Amino acid sequence: MKRNKPKYHQIIDAAVVTIAENGYHQAQVAKIAKQAGVADGTIYLYFKNKEDILISLFEEKMGSFVKKIQEALAGKTEAAEKLLLLVDHHFSILAEDRHLAVVTQLELRQSNKELRLKINGVLKDYLQLIDEVLKEGVEKGEFRPSLNIQLARQMIFGTIDETVTTWVMNDQKYDLPALSSEVGEMLLNGFSIR
Amino acid sequence: MKRNKPKYHQIIDAAVVTIAENGYHQAQVAKIAKQAGVADGTIYLYFKNKEDILISLFEEKMGSFVKKIQEALAGKTEAAEKLLLLVDHHFSILAEDRHLAVVTQLELRQSNKELRLKINGVLKDYLQLIDEVLKEGVEKGEFRPSLNIQLARQMIFGTIDETVTTWVMNDQKYDLPALSSEVGEMLLNGFSIR
Amino acid sequence: MKRNKPKYHQIIDAAVVTIAENGYHQAQVAKIAKQAGVADGTIYLYFKNKEDILISLFEEKMGSFVKKIQEALAGKTEAAEKLLLLVDHHFSILAEDRHLAVVTQLELRQSNKELRLKINGVLKDYLQLIDEVLKEGVEKGEFRPSLNIQLARQMIFGTIDETVTTWVMNDQKYDLPALSSEVGEMLLNGFSIR
Amino acid sequence: MKRNKPKYHQIIDAAVVTIAENGYHQAQVAKIAKQAGVADGTIYLYFKNKEDILISLFEEKMGSFVKKIQEALAGKTEAAEKLLLLVDHHFSILAEDRHLAVVTQLELRQSNKELRLKINGVLKDYLQLIDEVLKEGVEKGEFRPSLNIQLARQMIFGTIDETVTTWVMNDQKYDLPALSSEVGEMLLNGFSIR
DNA sequence: AATGAATGAGTGTTCATTCAT
DNA sequence: GATGAATGAACACTCATTCAT
Numbered sequence: 001m002k003r004n005k006p007k008y009h010q011i012i013d014a015a016v017v018t019i020a021e022n023g024y025h026q027a028q029v030a031k032i033a034k035q036a037g038v039a040d041g042t043i044y045l046y047f048k049n050k051e052d053i054l055i056s057l058f059e060e061k062m063g064s065f066v067k068k069i070q071e072a073l074a075g076k077t078e079a080a081e082k083l084l085l086l087v088d089h090h091f092s093i094l095a096e097d098r099h100l101a102v103v104t105q106l107e108l109r110q111s112n113k114e115l116r117l118k119i120n121g122v123l124k125d126y127l128q129l130i131d132e133v134l135k136e137g138v139e140k141g142e143f144r145p146s147l148n149i150q151l152a153r154q155m156i157f158g159t160i161d162e163t164v165t166t167w168v169m170n171d172q173k174y175d176l177p178a179l180s181s182e183v184g185e186m187l188l189n190g191f192s193i194r
Numbered sequence: 195m196k197r198n199k200p201k202y203h204q205i206i207d208a209a210v211v212t213i214a215e216n217g218y219h220q221a222q223v224a225k226i227a228k229q230a231g232v233a234d235g236t237i238y239l240y241f242k243n244k245e246d247i248l249i250s251l252f253e254e255k256m257g258s259f260v261k262k263i264q265e266a267l268a269g270k271t272e273a274a275e276k277l278l279l280l281v282d283h284h285f286s287i288l289a290e291d292r293h294l295a296v297v298t299q300l301e302l303r304q305s306n307k308e309l310r311l312k313i314n315g316v317l318k319d320y321l322q323l324i325d326e327v328l329k330e331g332v333e334k335g336e337f338r339p340s341l342n343i344q345l346a347r348q349m350i351f352g353t354i355d356e357t358v359t360t361w362v363m364n365d366q367k368y369d370l371p372a373l374s375s376e377v378g379e380m381l382l383n384g385f386s387i388r
Numbered sequence: 389m390k391r392n393k394p395k396y397h398q399i400i401d402a403a404v405v406t407i408a409e410n411g412y413h414q415a416q417v418a419k420i421a422k423q424a425g426v427a428d429g430t431i432y433l434y435f436k437n438k439e440d441i442l443i444s445l446f447e448e449k450m451g452s453f454v455k456k457i458q459e460a461l462a463g464k465t466e467a468a469e470k471l472l473l474l475v476d477h478h479f480s481i482l483a484e485d486r487h488l489a490v491v492t493q494l495e496l497r498q499s500n501k502e503l504r505l506k507i508n509g510v511l512k513d514y515l516q517l518i519d520e521v522l523k524e525g526v527e528k529g530e531f532r533p534s535l536n537i538q539l540a541r542q543m544i545f546g547t548i549d550e551t552v553t554t555w556v557m558n559d560q561k562y563d564l565p566a567l568s569s570e571v572g573e574m575l576l577n578g579f580s581i582r
Numbered sequence: 583m584k585r586n587k588p589k590y591h592q593i594i595d596a597a598v599v600t601i602a603e604n605g606y607h608q609a610q611v612a613k614i615a616k617q618a619g620v621a622d623g624t625i626y627l628y629f630k631n632k633e634d635i636l637i638s639l640f641e642e643k644m645g646s647f648v649k650k651i652q653e654a655l656a657g658k659t660e661a662a663e664k665l666l667l668l669v670d671h672h673f674s675i676l677a678e679d680r681h682l683a684v685v686t687q688l689e690l691r692q693s694n695k696e697l698r699l700k701i702n703g704v705l706k707d708y709l710q711l712i713d714e715v716l717k718e719g720v721e722k723g724e725f726r727p728s729l730n731i732q733l734a735r736q737m738i739f740g741t742i743d744e745t746v747t748t749w750v751m752n753d754q755k756y757d758l759p760a761l762s763s764e765v766g767e768m769l770l771n772g773f774s775i776r
Numbered sequence: 777a778a779t780g781a782a783t784g785a786g787t788g789t790t791c792a793t794t795c796a797t
Numbered sequence: 798g799a800t801g802a803a804t805g806a807a808c809a810c811t812c813a814t815t816c817a818t
Binding site for chain 4: 411412413494495497498499500501504505508536538539540542543545546547548549550551554557567570571574575577578579580
């Protein structure tokens with residue numbers, strides 16, 4: 001399994017840095033290889049093609065992203081609390097890895113539709129996590145029984161995503177995690193029983 | 195003024211169709227020219243370069259988009275009503291122009307950072323319109339006085355945008371405008387006084 | 389006869405100015421037309437194509453150039469005197485028309501081989517004039533009887549041309565005509581009987 | 583160092599042949615690559631851009647040109663002899679490389695002013711060599727003490743250059759080196775003490 | 777005669793991928 | 798496994814010339 005070899009992660013991390021520093025369209029394979037300290041050809045021993053690097057990058061980073069958030073929510077009983085934690089961790093994780101934030105919010109979106117569809121596939125785990133929290137909230141009577149889960153999830157993800165993107169486009173110059181409770185409250189209000 | 199000549203709009207409309215049908219990276223100038231029924235060189239009598247076509251496209255379409263929504267809100271007195279109308283018109287306008295929806299939600303986002311910054315400049319008018327509705331709602335006591343306008347705007351825009359994008363990625367196969375009141379209500383709940 | 393219409397000369401003079409100020413490769417037909425104060429299409433009522441403008445330009449200017457020098461030599465009896473006068477007038481005429489000097493010495497030489505061959509045809513009158521002076525000098529016993537007329541002519545023209553080109557490339561910042569007698573004397577020494 | 587790799591010279595030689603046979607403006611990079619037996623992209627592993635090929639071509643060829651002439655003059659004591667040898671070798675070297683003669687005398691002069699300025703920089707070594715011979719001749723009393731070195735150099739270079747160009751334009755159909763002594767003598771007469 | 781909008785052929789350069797070593 | 802030299806397809810833009818008015 002290639003995933004277990006050191007060069008696999010070495011190349012993915014090099015890709016994150018290279019894309020963050022040069023932009024998506026200026027992150028040529030040769031540049032990533034140089035950043036990783038391997039030859040151009042070596043890349044192709046670990047990845048099928050350039051697209052495969054980017055998908056793998058997203059899978060690896062998003063996988064650990066979702067895992068961290070799942071761990072944070074484990075043991076909590078209230079859906080509202082879970083939602084607040086989710087927003088908070090989403091913001092915190094990206095605020096702690098500036099390179100990754102630039103790559104996921106700005107650069108990777110320049111990839112073509114095909115790649116973005118694959119990336120969306122990777123995102124599904126995260127969206128399902130959100131869905132579960134929402135369903136739980138409805139079942140437990142915390143949220144309105146009439147709540148349209150899909151719309152609510154789009155509201156949560158859209159709001160979080162837009163907030164992070166705006167922060168990245170403003171050069172990350174304000175404290176993103178500080179906004180999490182306010183964002184979380186606004187979202188909760190949207191779902192709650194009057 | 196080139197904007198008033200028929201070929202200017204002819205080329206922009208051709209660009210929308212070409213990009214929607216072929217994707218951003220497969221929308222070569224030659225293809226746009228052919229779709230517009232003009233020679234390649236004619237493009238450059240109306241646009242400085244390819245980027246200029248895309249920015250102009252966005253300006254023209256977004257300009258009329260904002261104008262339509264402004265007109266719809268004119269004469270309404272309640273901020274809540276305005277917000278619902280805004281969501282409804284946003285959905286309706288894009289649902290009525292499938293090509294434009296694909297271009298704005300998926301294809302144009304693949305452009306490089308530079309172009310996207312210019313596009314964001316064009317978006318400002320729309321974001322300001324949202325801000326005004328929010329401020330009005332706060333002043334009139336419809337929304338919480340403590341509402342963070344910027345965050346609320348990001349929630350509105352993020353939610354709408356994510357909802358439209360999901361709809362486009364699902365090949366526009368369900369009725370988007372039908373969702374507007376539900377989305378609008380969720381947003382309103384987020385801002386309202388308990 | 390197009391040569392007698394005012395626009396013919398208007399366009400040629402515009403070509404000289406445009407080429408001198410913008411360089412050969414930046415002297416587009418549209419720019420020449422604008423400088424001449426006519427429409428692009430009007431150029432083609434007076435000239436077959438762009439090359440024709442340049443050849444005509446050279447013919448007109450070189451024609452008057454040769455004529456002026458012929459007039460200067462008329463009535464002189466000694467070949468040596470004629471040669472000195474020829475160098476002197478060559479330098480003076482170009483020194484008095486800075487634009488023309490740039491065009492003939494630098495810019496027009498960037499034209500393709502074909503055009504340059506035609507230009508050489510135009511130059512023939514001038515080279516013949518030189519040949520006549522040389523033959524006269526040999527016949528009158530001023531120059532060596534063994535003088536190779538063709539080589540001597542190449543020496544004269546080559547020397548003059550190189551001197552003018554060097555002066556133009558140095559931005560015409562020294563007094564070219566002041567060098568004529570020295571150049572002329574060196575040439576004469578080359579041909580004279582010991 | 584790329585200069586030491588075989589493909590570097592392979593490409594330069596291909597450029598000489600391609601330009602000589604097709605003309606400056608018809609010598610596309612693709613044609614040069616084909617002539618060199620490499621892929622288009624390979625060119626750019628050895629040269630920054632097309633202009634770089636041409637400058638390098640001139641540097642390489644002119645460098646060896648000057649070197650050959652310097653070697654021929656080494657050990658000679660009289661300036662007159664050196665001048666005769668210089669003319670003779672100049673003619674002989676170009677007569678032995680018909681392609682190079684066409685390229686330097688006709689084709690490369692069609693390049694734009696910018697490239698020609700760089701080419702002139704390369705020529706400086708040659709002009710300095712001429713200057714040294716002239717100064718030596720004056721110091722040793724072979725040439726007139728009043729000799730204007732710059733003018734004399736322009737006479738030498740201009741005469742040689744015009745003679746070679748005329749020969750090339752006449753399709754190299756007569757024996758150029760056979761003219762060298764006559765040309766050399768005429769030049770020497772121009773500088774000598776009576 | 778004069779206009780100027782429209783035409784469309786032509787080309788240097790990049791970069792993901794391969795494969796002989 | 799690792800290398801990196803070599804490959805070659807793909808594309809925005811310019812400008813001389815035309816021709817309907």
